[in-house]
Each structure stands twice: as C-alpha cells, then as structure tokens.
Amino acid sequence: MNLTTAEENYLKAIYHLSEEGKKSVSTNDVAAEMNTKPASVSDMLRKLGEKEVIQYRKYYGVHITEEGKRRALQTIRKHRLWEVFLVEKLNFAWDEVHEVAEELEHIQSPLLIQRLDAFLNFPKFDPHGDPIPDEYGDVRSRPRIPLNEMEVDQSGQIVAVKDSSAAFLRYLDKVGAYIGARIKVLDKVEFDGSLEILVDQKKTLFMSKDVGSNILVLQS
Amino acid sequence: MNLTTAEENYLKAIYHLSEEGKKSVSTNDVAAEMNTKPASVSDMLRKLGEKEVIQYRKYYGVHITEEGKRRALQTIRKHRLWEVFLVEKLNFAWDEVHEVAEELEHIQSPLLIQRLDAFLNFPKFDPHGDPIPDEYGDVRSRPRIPLNEMEVDQSGQIVAVKDSSAAFLRYLDKVGAYIGARIKVLDKVEFDGSLEILVDQKKTLFMSKDVGSNILVLQS
DNA sequence: AAAATAATTTAGCTATATCTAAATAAATAT
C-alpha cells in the first residue's frame, strides 16, 4: 500500500511531533506543523488511520504505529540523504537545501536511494547534524543538549541545530558558528539567559538564550 | 504561471509528437502517447490552451506555441540531465533511468539544475544519445540516420537510439551495441531488410530491420 | 452542574486529474 506525497508529509510531521515527548498528537498540533487548517487534518487523519500508519480515535488525537514509524523514517532518510548530496556534491549552502529536499524525498525508487547512499559514502548525519536513519529505520542518535543549558566553563562541540530555517542558518554563518565547531561557555547572563561563547579557542560570541536553545552540543 | 506535473508531461508529449513532422497533433495521438483516454486529453488540451502553451481549436488538434516549446525543452533538459547523473554518478544502467528521470524532471529548482549541469560537466547528450537543450532551450542536434537506411559498405558510429525502452536497451547490451561504437554495414538482406553489421572492426552482428531502424548512426 | 471556551469534526464547496458512456462533429465511402 502506497502513500501519496501529501500523506508522506503528514506522516513525517506526525512522527516529528511524536518524538517531542507527548504520547498523543493533536489535530491542532498537526495543522500548525503543516500550515494547514484543522479541518483538512481531520480528513487526512481518517485516511492515514485507514491505511494503518496511525491509530486514530476521533477527538483524542493520534498515535503513530510501528508501520507508520517505519514509513516516516524512510522518508526522513531520503530527505537527509538528498540534503547531503546537495551540500557535498552540488555546493548548496546548508540554508538552501530544505525546500528542494522536501520535494526530492518523495521520489519513489529504492535503487536510487541505495545508490545515492553509496555515492555519498554512507553518511551518518545531514548538513544540520541530524542523524540519517539506515535502510531499516535504525537511527544512531548522539547525546546532545541545547547550548543554553550548559554551565559556565563547560566545553563541547556543536553537533546539530534545532531550527533549520534559512534565517537562522544564515545568522550562524555570519557569526561563524558551524557544525563541528569546538565551543566553551564563558558566561551566562542571569537576567535574560544570553550567553558568551568561545568558538574554536579564538573567537568570542554573544548570543541570546533563544539562539542558544537552537544550537545542540555534544558535551566533552 | 506554473504548470503541474501532469501538464508538464502532456506538454512534453505534445512537443515530441510535433517534432515528428506533423504540423498538427491530434487528441488521439496524445492519448496514445500518454496512455490515457481521449476524453482526458480533451480536458487537458483546454487547460493547456488557456495557459497559452498550446494553440487549441476543438476538433482540429493542437499546435505548440513558442512559450510551450520553451517550457517543454526545459523539462526535457531536466529529464536528460538527471539521466546522465543516474548513469555517470550512480551507476545506473541505461535501461534503468527513464522512470526515475520521469519523476525527477518535475522538481522545481533552477539552482538545482544549474548546479547539476555544472557537476556533470555540462554534458551535451544523454545516455541514449539524445541532445540536452541548454538553459535557453537551444539544441545542438547531430545529423543521424537509422542504421537500416545505410548502404552496404558504409561506415559510421552509433550516436543514439530511437527506442529507449528497457527491453530494447538490454537487447543492445546483450549483443554488444552501444553509443559510440564504430560500425560498418557488411550486408543487407533484400528479402526482409535484415542487416549484417561489423562492430568495432571485430564483432559481426545480425539484426532485423526493426532493430536497425531504432539505432541512429552518424555517417563517416 | 451549568455555562463558557477550546478543540475537533462534518458538511459543502473548489480545483486537479482521471475514467466510462453518451453525444456530436468530421471524414470517408457508397
């Protein structure tokens, strides 16, 4: 049984929302995530329920099923592999890849993805530091915490960003923050939670709490 | 004004049919080419007419407009560039690329195609020997004739295939015919038009007239 | 326990892209 492009996009959104802790995902949550109206979501949930990729009880939100999770992870795998391709092979900037990958992820061809994976040398992370599920849907995730939750004097390495919007990524480019950078927290302002960070042992950087919360760090 | 995936596919079909000589393309021609019913075609022609990529007079077939030709050539460009990518970079066989390219050609991103073109080193022909239009829609086509129309003792080089079906391409693989092969006509059987061909000065090959008519040769 | 509010679903509509069957126009044959 196949999913349409729209169904794949909804399922991916439901998967991401499910991963954010909550046991059950609401119609409104999905509508917000998908930039559609709740009425459209209700309709789609019914369809996805019939296809048994989610478990849907009217008025009580949805749970993703094992099969649904498997499908969502396949789409995520494709999305992230294409992002790696765009950055590594076609010299896209990391803030230019998302929309295109959002289309490419729906191309149906297992052979294509298998070959693309090999061509890219079986990458484990995408340009935003997100892990690429393997063909069985297994994800090797690294322990990582938001930069703003680190204590003064602690060190680590930037491994991912939470917000992959072009605006945020371009801001990071501008201030010289990147995946792989070594960082150390020099100071935290109690008043507003803003941070002073040392990047690569040479550059000092000030950032708001909001920015810090969208940078994910592997502590060392 | 944008075209949907279905509209792009129809327009491409109309373009190809137009190139086959005939001044005007009929509803039935399009239906056959697209594997749809004439009723569906009528509806689509009305829409394409409204978008002014074709000129449509009920009951009298269609003509592609200049704008339509430009659009069709862009889609063809994308299709053929992706085919080159699949063969050159992902090691697809030339009989495995068509369906995937048929999907990839609809990805909307001028930057993607510009970068892909550069990554592939600005190829001029696809894996089936068909010319790749440039970004302005200009096509550099080579003079080429069907192998079965050559005379005995004439020589040349295989530069393209007319039929790109997997079945035909696999047959060519099996008998050792490929784009770029040097060939010479050793004999033509008058009875059924079948041919005896010398490939690369070493291998002799017998083929039906039908096969010969689907192999395109640059004479030398 | 009502009333008010918030969340969600249903009904009805639009648009795309298909189909089959019926109607009609064009082309061909008698």
Add this chain to the structure above:
DNA sequence: ATATTTATTTAGATATAGCTAAATTATTTT
C-alpha cells in the same frame, strides 16, 4: 448527397487535497 465510420468532445463519476462555516464534542471555569 446520404450513410457509415472514426475522432473528438461533453456529461457525469471517482479520488485526492485543500478551504470556510457550521455543528458537535471535550475541557475548563464559575
């Protein structure tokens, strides 16, 4: 010139994916 055949269009369905407005259910407050 009429009849027959062929090509094409129209009418009426179905399926997907979205919307707004109205109705309904669930939750929260009083």
